[in-house]
Amino acid sequence: MNSGAKQLSIGMLGCGVVGSQVARLLQDDEQELSERSGAVLRLLKVGVRTAGPREGVNPALITTDLQSIVSDPSINIVIEVMGGIEPAKSLILEAIKNGKSVITANKALLATHGHELFNAADAAKVDLYYEAAVAGAIPIIRSMRESLAGDQITRVMGIVNGTTNYILTKMHEEGRAFDEVLKEAQALGYAEADPTADIEGHDAAAKAALLASLAFHSTVVIDEVYCEGISKISSDDVAAAKSMNSVIKLLAIAELTVKDEISVRVHPVILPAAHPLASVRNAFNAVYVEAEAAGQLMFYGRGAGGAPTASAILGDLVAVARHAAYSTVGYGESDYADLDIAPIGAVKSQFFVRLHVADKSGVLASIAQTFASENVSIQTVRQAGLGEDAELVVVTHAASEDALDACIAKLKKMDIVSKVESVIRVEGAQS
């Protein structure tokens, strides 16, 4: 590093699971990070809610006055790792207004107010980077935005929530029930005390919105993402999927429809064991991208945790610092395509329908007729159990959600159907 290298000061908002690792790595790797970015990087202030020392952080840097960080003229780059919508949003806007580039891991904020924040960064000619907001250490944002910038992405499917993938893996491999595995995940720290955001798919939906926006150059917000979680997935569903040589995964899916609309959704999916995403186990994440010229790509790694997430933040920091050192900025958000969101009812999938029916002659024909009456054609039917009650597992060919919903409503009214146990979408099977 030459002696005249620019000095860049960093302010950090938050010092919890992620922030403490960012502070540690900034300190441990200061020399390398400075060499790589072409500027001397120095952590100047760290904002927290509760005053007091933080392990590995110089106590003199800690402040509870976060406003003083975003308004400090000597700070060039702000790292936001506090989470939540407010005050994070106001603090980021203030930092941008004051000419600071911002790096954030805050998917909830970007999936709700990203448009406003990116416009503000654009207007102020500063960077707003967010690699850590989707799938932790996996470099998916930069890959989609830069490496695939010349291609047409047609579909993105991701396992982007480690908690739900851990639960589904244990249910599949150990035959255990959802509630039992959730309790274990909480005890091991893989699931929050309030696991709603993870198990109901909200965390994955925020990431789906960010991936869809990036893939299709359009603004997609979390409220536009159709979302179903995994809390209704039973051991019987997992066992039925297993008997089809398949697994159940919670996927975030963003794809272009034939009408050039974006279908963006989060829901459990039955995937054949041979699909690349089926082998992603435990708390790992993976994003599978299909692009016109590149074909299929898969990105795999740790989607959460202090150090993996800090790795993504430091990658952004080096990029942003390089720009600041040479008085330039990187890419901004691109939303020129401005595509519409496809209504969920029109989206076509294959479906797995598990139902209990009376075990008597003619039942199969009546069930098949009901599917046919809504133009849902059946690919396979498997029957298990004898006696009063038999279980049928029907897998359909591709049908619209509306057609399938109409079909399920009819099935539920049939005397011979005692219960429709579950309806799960099927991906990647031969249709």
Ligand SMILES: NC(=O)c1ccc[n+]([C@@H]2O[C@H](COP(=O)([O-])OP(=O)(O)OC[C@H]3O[C@@H](n4cnc5c(N)ncnc54)[C@H](OP(=O)(O)O)[C@@H]3O)[C@@H](O)[C@H]2O)c1
């Ligand atoms: N944890 C992960 O694996 C992970 C992975 C990817 C992305 N992220 C994202 O990274 C961000 C941070 O997550 P985290 O797990 O590090 O959170 P965390 O452990 O709860 O830490 C949050 C930090 O922000 C501070 N803070 C929160 N609200 C504040 C407020 N109103 N005023 C001042 N300080 C405030 C807290 O202060 P105190 O220390 O005083 O409580 C704490 O230091 C979130 O946006 C999250 O979605 C996390």
